Amino acid sequence: MTATKPDLGTWVGKGIDRVDGPHKVTGTAPYASDVTLPGMVHAVVVTSTVGAGTITKIDTSALLTLPGVRAVFTHENFPRLNPSPDVLFGEAPTAPLQDGRITFHGQEVALVVADTSQEATEAARLIEITYAAEAPLLDPAAGQPEPLPLSPDTSRGDTEAGWAAADVRIGATYRTPENTNNPLGLMGCVAAWDGDHLEIHDTTQGTIALRKTLAAMFGVPESGVRVRVPYLGGGFGAGLNQWPYKLLAAGAARELGRPVKLMLTRPQMFRLVGHRPDTEQQVRLGATRDGTLTMIEHRATVLSSIDFLAVGLITSGTGHLYACPNVATVERTVRLNRRYPTSMRAPGEAEGNWAIETAMDELAYELGMDPLELRLRNLATDLDPASGKPWSSNGVIECCRVGAELFGWSRRDPRPSSMREGDLLLGWGMAAAGFFAYLPMSQARVTVYADGTAAVRSAATDIGTGTYTVITQLAADLLGLHPQQVDCRLGDSDMPASAQSGGSGLASSLSNAVIDAVSHLQGELLTLAGADSPLHGLGPDDVVCRDGALCRRDDPSVRVPIADLLAGQGLVEMSGDGRLRPPDAAAAGMVHAGAYGARFVEVAIDPMIGRLRVRRVVSVTDGGRILNRKLARSQILGATVGGIGQALFEDTLTDPGTGRVANGTFGDYLVAVSADVPDVEVVFVGEPDRYTPSGTKGIGEIGLVGVAAAIGNAVHHATGRRMRDLPITVDQLMM
Amino acid sequence: MRAFVYDRPDAVDEAVASVAADPQAAFLAGGTTQLDLMKDGVWTPDRLVDISRLPLRGILVESQQLKVGALTTMEQLAAEPVVAQRLTFVREALLAGATVQLRNMATIGGNLLQRTRCRYFRDPTVAACNRRSPDSGCAAVDGVARMHAVLGVDERCIALHASDVAVPLLAVEASVLVSGPSGQRRIPLSEFWVRADEGPSIENVLGHGDLITEIDVPLLPQGWRSGYLKVRDRASYEFALTSAAVAVQMDGDMIADIRIGLGGVGSVPWRAREAEEMLRGTHVDPVRFEQAGRATMASAFTVPGTAFKVDLAVRTLSRQLITMTEATR
């Protein structure tokens, strides 16, 4: 990778409006649900009404006589599929309709295909299925704990010695419930085959992982599968996996020789595209009188479905945030007859932070120390405490200090229930936050045209976060153009391969691929500069593109119009391909740091009727280089709303006897509404990260981490009651 | 979705006749309850008789009462100045309900007839629901039951009547005018709904083809104050966990007269008559407020998910009594 620092600053960082905004607000942005193809038919998924067992009979003959019905697929006639391949974070849970086994309530058991979605819906309602039902396994205590591949146990030092050496100790159990991702856009797809070629318009967050899965499972070449997702209505992780519905649509389309459209319903969104799984966590902390941590022990159990494991990551941040010599983390999962888990915004970190940052607040009270002071004393800012190597950047202390200042933390009376306003109890709480660094591979192609415009192409998706816009800004700076001269297209697996939009990794991964592509493009353009050219003999990093010309980097007045370079060889365009070139970790001598944050919250509680309102939030984030201030702020704002939801409302409930989702509608499953969200002050601190040339960190998820703990800690400050189980509801707050 | 006949008559007697003639027919007003039930497959009528063209929209203000056409929307009623002045708690209950989009569609007649939000009732794949299919059992009693009722219920059905505005309307002794196959009649709201513990599958006294044409709402006399307190998890767009509609006439610091309705607790909107008796003619006293609440909730039937509602309802009522009696002192 070029060692030269890119020249950023004209457009990068500016809070320009979304470049795709006009398409979205005028309804011209094509979503999967908008796709209509000639001869297309509609499929509706039928789901099981028992939580475990086997199907003994499905009678579909009557359905086939209903108006419009074309086919009914069950495990008896759906094509056999190959096993799903490994794709990180995003494997397929299990191939659908391969046998009559039921592993959870609401599982896919049949697919009805008809000329219209109404006809398919009605036929799906009338299908008769007989089950040999078994009692579903729903009690975590009755399951077999097993390790999670992505969340290995960790240990350093000697936690028992740290416990023994502590002057003050706390230990408690914390719980987080199932939350459902629920992007507003319903997930679904349109699948169409042309011989062995498959084209699918989908709502995936990762086009390449889906391509690989479809190719492998249907036994066709990857080159013949095209996944298109120019837009999707949000993801929050629900679009990361290769969910069975996609395989159902593709299988049905192949069997019927017609394009098939399959859109899930909102209730199905609670069952078939994952969720943040429930956790139970035990935390023990020990500290000396002066507040120095002597040990941290974090044990977590997270729930999985029978065939598909949770991602975990509940404990994986624990050893890195605080400089404590003795740390042990243990993470297990239990397979139950529950629907598929997945990653939901800030997976694992949001749950683990709830436990750790609540425990830190408890420890602060045991010590009689300001909770902020306890953080500042222990946060690991210079060295990663796990490896002992320096961080590539770490602004967590700055997050805490700046947040405390803006919030007015110094005016806090630490005694519980000491701050009042009329009948209301006020509470101030805070939490520190970290989010792991994740840098998956992406590729991009940058093309310049004779007319002076440019294009960026990548298979990456913009799930609403602003990828189109920040990549346009970045390319504009790298090419010395106005953003309007740069056309960014994403979401098509026929473009250069890219990682999924997930794990807060895409912005860094893709932006570095674009930087690399521009460097290669410059190299290609230089090959066009003949011996008489003033640029002859220069290397790719000795030149820059400016206003449609290739210029000497150290003297931009020495310039050759790109149009002339191209014309000289009869070319009309030139491309450079690039990819992320991660530094060699050992040689870099540093540990790649993720994003950091600190959250400060004020709550007001009416103790008589248990009414809690969040009054104020100050959210400070170290996000490395910020590519677009406005979009970055939106990410933190949205994540704060998600964090308020996690703290106070979101709770996907399961029927104790059957394993059915008990509240799987937007009328019954509460998310935060506007009235629940106060003014949120969003601030960014920190420097561009040293690890990659773009200097970025992921900011899509960090904003959620710490919000719940800050709220819970504020509740304790207001009431003296310690909240350890989410969500925090009226019945816990009546005093 | 299943095919059905759609009918949109212009006159009340046509609408009544159309539904009366077909046992599988249903009225359609704003559709915010009816269409959900159809989409969920809970109730799939063969014929939908859209009453939106009937001349039943608007509010007639008389000296002692309002005559509210059944098709008046929740927003329209909330915007009526007399409601703000003389029936404050009706306005507050309306505006605390649903969202403005829904309130612009939802009619006041439909609101009184909204069906329970019980998720087991609204999911036809759940077999056990005495309300939907008599004698099948009740899945909610052993299930997830946070949004369920504790008064007027037993183990056969704990369905909540979730209307907000019905609570103050009941407290002011409103009545409905009904046109049915056998003519017109007036039904006081106190006799309109049927408690779940009196028969889970019957929700009200209307017969098939009975159409509510008007709701007559007595105005609170001059000098009364009223207000509605709704307690819920989030700040808007949620049904009540508990609510209290209180109207008082104060005489110094004495409660000369009082009306109390409770929401979020009953299989029907709940009039707290014992509490009214205990408080009428007494001095303002929060301890007594709480006792009155406890007396009202004494007959509660709870399951683990709803147990907190007994205490919360007492607190909600006490708080609202304090608020209503305080400001006059």
Ligand SMILES: Cc1cc2nc3c(=O)[nH]c(=O)nc-3n(C[C@H](O)[C@H](O)[C@H](O)COP(=O)(O)OP(=O)(O)OC[C@H]3O[C@@H](n4cnc5c(N)ncnc54)[C@H](O)[C@@H]3O)c2cc1C
């Ligand atoms: C998401 C959501 C949130 C809500 N939140 C609240 C809330 O917080 N508080 C609250 O009080 N309500 C709430 N509601 C309920 C809402 O107020 C009712 O659905 C609405 O008032 C019903 O009126 P409608 O005109 O839409 O009735 P429809 O849905 O058209 O009809 C309801 C029923 O009454 C029958 N019907 C309608 N009009 C008549 C008539 N004149 N005579 C005889 N039968 C008739 C219909 O056949 C049907 O069975 C909510 C509803 C939804 C969907």
Ligand code: SF4
């Ligand atoms: S509470 Fe009533 S409506 Fe709900 S499941 Fe039980 S019987 Fe049916």
